[in-house]
Amino acid sequence: MTVSDIVKTHCTGCCACMNMCPKNAIQMVTDEEGFYVPQVNAEICVNCGKCYSGCPGNDDHHVDESLTGYLVRLKDSVHLKNSASGGAFVGIASHMIKEYNALVVGAAITEDLSVKHIIIESTEQLIKLQNSKYVQSYVGNVYQQVRKALEDGRTVLFSGTPCQIAGLYAVVPLKKRERLYTVDLVCHGVPSPALLRRQIEMDSKSKQGRVVDYRFRYKNPNAESNSSYMMMMMMMRGLPLVRRTAQDVYFNLFMQGLDFRESCYNCKYANLKRIGDFTVGDCDSREFYPYFHPSESNSILLINSKKAAHLWDDFSVLFDFTELDVHREAEYNHQLNHPFKRSEQRDGIYEELLNEEWSVIKNKYAIPQSKIDRYKLLALLNTPAWVRKILSKIRRRLKG
Ligand SMILES: Cc1cc2nc3c(=O)[nH]c(=O)nc-3n(C[C@H](O)[C@H](O)[C@H](O)COP(=O)(O)OP(=O)(O)OC[C@H]3O[C@@H](n4cnc5c(N)ncnc54)[C@H](O)[C@@H]3O)c2cc1C
Numbered sequence: 520m521t522v523s524d525i526v527k528t529h530c531t532g533c534c535a536c537m538n539m540c541p542k543n544a545i546q547m548v549t550d551e552e553g554f555y556v557p558q559v560n561a562e563i564c565v566n567c568g569k570c571y572s573g574c575p576g577n578d579d580h581h582v583d584e585s586l587t588g589y590l591v592r593l594k595d596s597v598h599l600k601n602s603a604s605g606g607a608f609v610g611i612a613s614h615m616i617k618e619y620n621a622l623v624v625g626a627a628i629t630e631d632l633s634v635k636h637i638i639i640e641s642t643e644q645l646i647k648l649q650n651s652k653y654v655q656s657y658v659g660n661v662y663q664q665v666r667k668a669l670e671d672g673r674t675v676l677f678s679g680t681p682c683q684i685a686g687l688y689a690v691v692p693l694k695k696r697e698r699l700y701t702v703d704l705v706c707h708g709v710p711s712p713a714l715l716r717r718q719i720e721m722d723s724k725s726k727q728g729r730v731v732d733y734r735f736r737y738k739n740p741n742a743e744s745n746s747s748y749m750m751m752m753m754m755m756r757g758l759p760l761v762r763r764t765a766q767d768v769y770f771n772l773f774m775q776g777l778d779f780r781e782s783c784y785n786c787k788y789a790n791l792k793r794i795g796d797f798t799v800g801d802c803d804s805r806e807f808y809p810y811f812h813p814s815e816s817n818s819i820l821l822i823n824s825k826k827a828a829h830l831w832d833d834f835s836v837l838f839d840f841t842e843l844d845v846h847r848e849a850e851y852n853h854q855l856n857h858p859f860k861r862s863e864q865r866d867g868i869y870e871e872l873l874n875e876e877w878s879v880i881k882n883k884y885a886i887p888q889s890k891i892d893r894y895k896l897l898a899l900l901n902t903p904a905w906v907r908k909i910l911s912k913i914r915r916r917l918k919g
Pocket of ligand 1: 605606608624654704706819852
């Protein structure tokens with residue numbers, strides 16, 4: 520048996536098999552939907568079976584049922600602004616770099632605008648890993664690099680989706696994990712990189728030249744740290760293209776869960792048996808904590824192992840925090856409870872998304888956006904806090 524025998528609904532594209540193969544007989548290619556899948560070169564393969572038996576798709580390892588959880592907000596307002604929510608990840612990562620000289624691994628947007636896992640070693644580089652990239656990140660041979668660094672005595676903090684943490688554990692045996700710390704994300708599911716590429720290509724036909732960068736979540740630099748879910752394409756010239764989720768094909772499909780990798784609908788990590796030492800996510804039970812930075816995006820931080828609890832004692836001073844009722848959060852934050860439910864609309868959707876005229880796709884999967892709305896959004900995203908307060912007072916008076 521080789522990894523080719525793993526069924527499509529179980530292969531997460533984590534790249535563990537490629538990293539494990541003693542003969543380098545496996546490379547990752549993309550399937551017809553643009554998702555990463557392993558391809559075994561039969562001429563090199565010696566049928567040792569390592570890729571099959573070691574595949575996390577066959578395995579069921581987890582750390583512990585989450586010990587404790589907190590609602591957290593990083594005190595450092597500069598780092599906080601670049602984070603998707605309350606800066607849980609960057610708080611842990613900066614502590615690990617400063618105190619342990621650790622290597623930090625996570626997902627970054629690369630020069631070709633794809634998303635890949637990279638390794639960084641300074642706090643200045645952390646910005647590359649911050650903020651959510653709502654697409655499958657390509658791990659490549661990073662697990663091997665992590666294994667080597669651990670063998671060389673380095674401390675490593677690895678962050679990613681739970682299936683990527685499982686991939687890492689498949690490559691790094693337990694006895695070598697003493698200096699390895701992991702952060703998993705509460706994860707909705709991942710769309711195909713090919714769809715994001717298509718949307719970027721379409722937006723690159725704009726009069727403002729090509730897309731040079733993009734973001735899914737944005738915090739107004741002049742107001743509180745509340746992050747807006749927006750598709751923001753930074754262009755070669757002029758103002759960014761900015762669309763609300765429903766106005767954007769890619770984001771709309773992501774939010775509705777219509778375009779995830781097939782394995783995401785069977786995700787075995789979508790529960791409270793977390794695989795990472797830490798779990799970070801958004802807080803969906805925020806209404807129960809009205810006293811905790813109510814107008815800001817806060818993170819949940821779950822402490823899943825004794826190793827993590829020990830570290831938390833040291834770095835908790837970096838955060839404002841309050842204890843989280845983890846089980847109640849799981850009632851609201853569904854990916855802590857069960858995988859996203861697959862809709863029948865998912866059948867064959869990629870054939871349409873990758874081949875149909877873009878104008879047809881836009882009409883079907885996004886609501887139109889007027890030019891005025893685009894400028895209004897841009898203005899709102901940059902309006903200073905004090906102007907916002909006055910505007911909302913005026914609005915309330917007009918209403919009442
Ligand atoms: C695909 C995806 C789906 C998510 N779905 C949910 C959800 O349903 N519910 C929920 O509560 N939270 C979800 N999150 C997590 C959420 O978006 C925030 O990352 C979380 O609130 C932590 O925010 P932060 O401020 O600590 O860190 P951030 O600034 O968001 O930190 C970034 C961290 O996310 C990692 N990361 C970013 N993009 C990717 C990627 N594509 N693949 C792997 N790792 C990545 C980086 O490596 C880094 O560790 C999801 C994140 C992703 C990437």
